[in-house]
Amino acid sequence: MSQSGYKLRFWGVRGTVPTPGGETLKCGGNTVCLSAALADDRHLILDCGTGLRILGNELSGLKRGVPRQYHIFLSHYHFDHIEGLPFFPPLYDSYSAITFHGFRSGGRSVRQVLEGLIAPPYFPVRLAGVPSKVEYVDTDGLPVTVSDIEVSCLPLRHPDGSLSYRLQHGGKIIVFATDHEHGDEATDKALVRFSEGADYLIYDATYLQAEYESLRRGWGHSTWYAAVKTARLAKVKTLVLFHHHPDHSDQDLEEILRVAREELPATEIAKEGMELPF
Ligand SMILES: [Zn+2]
Ligand SMILES: [Zn+2]
Numbered sequence: 001m002s003q004s005g006y007k008l009r010f011w012g013v014r015g016t017v018p019t020p021g022g023e024t025l026k027c028g029g030n031t032v033c034l035s036a037a038l039a040d041d042r043h044l045i046l047d048c049g050t051g052l053r054i055l056g057n058e059l060s061g062l063k064r065g066v067p068r069q070y071h072i073f074l075s076h077y078h079f080d081h082i083e084g085l086p087f088f089p090p091l092y093d094s095y096s097a098i099t100f101h102g103f104r105s106g107g108r109s110v111r112q113v114l115e116g117l118i119a120p121p122y123f124p125v126r127l128a129g130v131p132s133k134v135e136y137v138d139t140d141g142l143p144v145t146v147s148d149i150e151v152s153c154l155p156l157r158h159p160d161g162s163l164s165y166r167l168q169h170g171g172k173i174i175v176f177a178t179d180h181e182h183g184d185e186a187t188d189k190a191l192v193r194f195s196e197g198a199d200y201l202i203y204d205a206t207y208l209q210a211e212y213e214s215l216r217r218g219w220g221h222s223t224w225y226a227a228v229k230t231a232r233l234a235k236v237k238t239l240v241l242f243h244h245h246p247d248h249s250d251q252d253l254e255e256i257l258r259v260a261r262e263e264l265p266a267t268e269i270a271k272e273g274m275e276l277p278f
Contacts, residue, residue, distance in 0.1 A: 006149075007277050008036045008167070008174055008200075012051020013270040015178070015206050015221070015243035016080050023249035028272030030054065031080040032178060032243065034202075036167075036278075038147040045072040046165060046176050051272065052084030060089045067095045071146045073153075074102035075178055076162040077113050085114070086123045096132035101151075103163055104138050111136035139163070154194045156180035157187045158220040166194055172278040173198040175236070178243045180204045181219070182226035195234035200276050203227040205241035205256065224256050228264045242270040 012030030019029035031049025038044055043059070045052070062068075070090055075081055090096040102110040114136070118127035127134070137144070143152040149169045156162040157180055164177040175195045180203075182188055195201050206221035224241050231239035241260060244253055257269040268274070 006036045006038065006169075007275040008034055008046075009055075009275045010034050010051070010270050010272055011055045012047075012049040012084070013242060013244055013272060014049075014080070014246060015204070016246050018050050018080075019246045023251075026250040026271065027244060027253050027269065030272060031083060032075075033084060034176065036149075038149065041066060041068045042147060043068070043070050044146055044149065044151075044167070045070060047075055047081045047178070048072065048085040048088065049080050049082070050084045050087075053087040054272075056084075056088040056090060064093075065095060067097065068093075070096060070098045071151075072098060072100050073151060073165050074100060074110070074163075075156075075165070075176070076158065076160060077102070077105060077117075078160065078179070081179070082114070082117065085127075086118050086125065091127070091130045091132050091134075094131040094133075097135070098132050099135045099137060101137045101139060101144060103153075103155075103161060105161060109136060109138050152194070154190060155187070156191070157182075157184045162220075164191065164194060166198070167278065169278070174200045174202070174276060174278050176202045177230075178202065178204045179220060180222055181217075182222045182230070183217075188230070192230060192233045195230065195236055198234065198236045199278060200238050200240055201227075201231050201234065201236040202240045202242045202270065203230060204243045205260075206243050206245050208256070211245075224260045225263070228260055228267070231264055231267075237266060238276075239264055239267045240270050240276070241267065244270070 011033040030051040033051030162179040205224040
C-alpha cells in the first residue's frame, strides 16, 4: 500500500452502551472501534467495542488460510471499548497473529485484564485458549511502529485511566482522544501538545455543556465545546466529535454539529462508515 494510502474507518462511534434503534441509524449505534488496513494482511485497530464485530465480519470475507496480523491498541478496558472482542472472528483463526497494546491497570497486565474478562462465566470460550497467536504488550509509554506508522500514547483523565493514541506517518497525524474529561490543566495542556498540527483530532464529545455542568462532572467525559477549544489551541485541521452519548439521537448530533461549526467550521461528527484518509 502506498505511503499516503491509508484510511482510518469508524466501525463504532457510540460511547457507554450500544444504541440500536431508529433514532441512531444515521450515526450508528455500535460502540467504539476504528481500523486502518495497512496491507491486505495487516490491520491496525483502535478499541474493541461492538463495531469490532462488523469489522470482523468484513475481514471474514477475505481469502481464508492466509496469515494476517492485527495490531489492536486499547484506550482502556471499560465495556464499551472491549465488549466486541469475543465476537471478532480472527481470534478463532489459527492463521491470525493478534497483538494487544494497552496499559497495566490496577497492577494487572493487559494479558491478565483481557484473559480475566473473556472466560467463563462471562463468556463460554477462554481467550487464553483461542487458536490464533495472541501477544500482549504493556506500554512503556514509548512510541511503537507498525508498518510505517508511529503510534504514540498519552494518558488522559478518566476513571480507571485511558490512553490517547496518535498515528503518524509521512507528515500525516491522527489523534484518537476518547474517554477524557477536560479541566485538569496539566492533562489538557499535554493533550494540546500531543495534538499539535494534527490532520484530525477525534475527541470525546459525550456531553452538552448543560449536561456536563449540571450532573456529569467527574464522570470522565467531555463536551463539544471543550473539543473545539482543544482543537483550536492545537491548530488541528479537522475536529471529529466522537463517543456520542447513548441518549443523543441523530437529530441531537446534527444540532451539536451545527453549533460546533459556528465556533470551528472544520468540524465533523463521527458516523459509522466514515473514513479519514491519512
Ligand atoms: Zn467509553
Ligand atoms: Zn471509559
